[in-house]
Amino acid sequence: ISTIDIVGNKFFYNDTGEQFFLKGIAYQRSRREGEDFDRSKEVPYIDSLANITTCLRDLPLLVELGVNVIRVYQIDPNADHDICMNALASKGIYVLADMAESEMSIVRNNPNWDTTLYTRYTSVVDALHKYNNLLGLIAGNEVTNTKYNTDASPFVRAAIRDVRKYIKNSGYRKIPLGYASNDDPEIRKSLSNYFVCEDPATRCSTADFFGLNTYEWCGYSTYATSGYRDLTIEYSKFPVPIFFSEFGCNAVSPRPFTEVEALYGSTMAKVWSGGIVYEYFQEVNNYGVVKENDDGSVAKLEDFEFLKQRYNSVIPQGITAAEESAREIPKLNCSGQNDIWKANTSLPLIPSSGKCDCIYESFKCTANPANLDNDLLKEICSNIDCSEISANGTTGVYGPYSDCSLQQKLSYVLNKQYIEGGNKTELCDYDGK
Structure with a gap:
């Protein structure tokens, strides 16, 4: 065919x-x-x-x-x-x-x-x-x-x-x-x-x-x-x-x-x-x-x-x-953002498993693969700065680790909270998660 x-x-x-x-x-x-x-x-x-x-x-x-x-x-x-x-x-x-x-x-x-x-x-x-x-x-x-x-x-x-x-x-x-x-x-x-x-x-x-x-x-x-x-x-x-x-x-x-x-x-x-x-x-x-x-x-x-x-x-x-x-097919120019259409032409990062695996291996506190939860990620990010893993399609700003997997991003913020909190065990345990 x-x-x-x-x-x-x-x-x-x-x-x-x-x-x-x-x-x-x-x-x-x-x-x-x-x-x-x-x-x-x-x-x-x-x-x-x-x-x-x-x-x-x-x-x-x-x-x-x-x-x-x-x-x-x-x-x-x-x-x-x-x-x-x-x-x-x-x-x-x-x-x-x-x-x-x-x-x-x-x-x-x-x-x-x-x-x-x-x-x-x-x-x-x-x-x-x-x-x-x-x-x-x-x-x-x-x-x-x-x-x-x-x-x-x-x-x-x-x-x-x-x-x-x-x-x-x-x-x-x-x-x-x-x-x-x-x-x-x-x-x-x-x-x-x-x-x-x-x-x-x-x-x-x-x-x-x-x-x-x-x-x-x-x-x-x-x-x-x-x-x-x-x-x-x-x-x-x-x-x-x-x-x-x-x-x-x-x-x-x-x-x-x-x-x-x-x-x-x-x-x-x-x-x-x-x-x-x-x-x-x-x-x-x-x-x-x-x-x-x-x-x-x-x-x-x-x-x-x-x-x-x-x-x-x-x-x-x-x-x-x-x-x-x-035939000549005209190209379209990007119409840009407005009050209704807010998508930025600046795009997310190309996912890099090598980079993400490397940073993950350095963590002292990591997420349990059985408890991966976006709600937990949002909860932690309400307490600390998560710009490194955040991605925003409106502003076109993407953190250096925004392309990592959910487990790696959740581990990133757990580890960050753990270190900033003085390496306290309860900050890593996070109710068993």
Whole structure:
């Protein structure tokens, strides 16, 4: 299967130069409530690309839907993905994968980019880079989702910067890296500008693509009334490929998916590179197109037939890579901070495990790995100066040890408090923590 390249603000097949449009679906089963699993041996999430029985069972249904991309939200880097990835490739299906996981991600209300997350993200790269049908990797999903947490975005740009450098230094192919945003009109324009704008100091951290999770079109809406027209005008000169990383409002059920005709029609296809329907598996939020039965089989829901009809009836008309190369795509300058958008273009440090391990080994008082707690860190920092381990995405000020792991940062402040308090045992014991 051919790799997918980015030229200008569009995707193209590497071998033919034909434009590639995403006809995708989110493919991520959640663990059922009360489902038993051994946390000492299993990850707390389900890796959809490592479950051979499930992915081979579902492959004919994905083909029937007319899907050419699946989005998976959590990957176990230690699992074997060969069978599922190769089976998908044999049917022309690509994979868009998030690098975070449920318990290891950039948290919007307490963001950081540290050695633990760096190891997680780069391990996903190591696990998936060899597959030609890896379309791209997502560094963050709706991390900043309101005007009150825009300071989290610099940490995602730092992740893109460092993963890109890791890919290059590892000799891997140039894997596209991007971001998936929610659709908040108050911050949408500033947020998308932030991830693709050219800033001399942070040029290597720009996203290769941008996804928008949008649920504006419900039922039998229209191009104008849904807001799709306004979105298309807003992003008509966007410098990188943009697509709907999630779509499929379920206010009307079953979903008729009438937006598919507009999304892949002549007007929107000039701007948008398609989209990804949310989602394949029926969960409690009622967005699925199939329901998994207790015996392991699946039953098609009404949404399945509607989506199948829509996806298989549209053939978007694109251009060639050569034609796109001849076009001039304007770069975007960074719009800067304002009363609503407070993210700084100064980015967090590149995580350095060598530095962090070195300082950790010098401590006389260290945190118990079984009691790592951000609340405890905040409690201690209310009593002493913690600027050395602090990171602020609004001011762009990052302490020299802000890139260290939670255990190392907690140990840093415990050790500092212990020394400043005269090496008193109770200051290190901290109620057994």
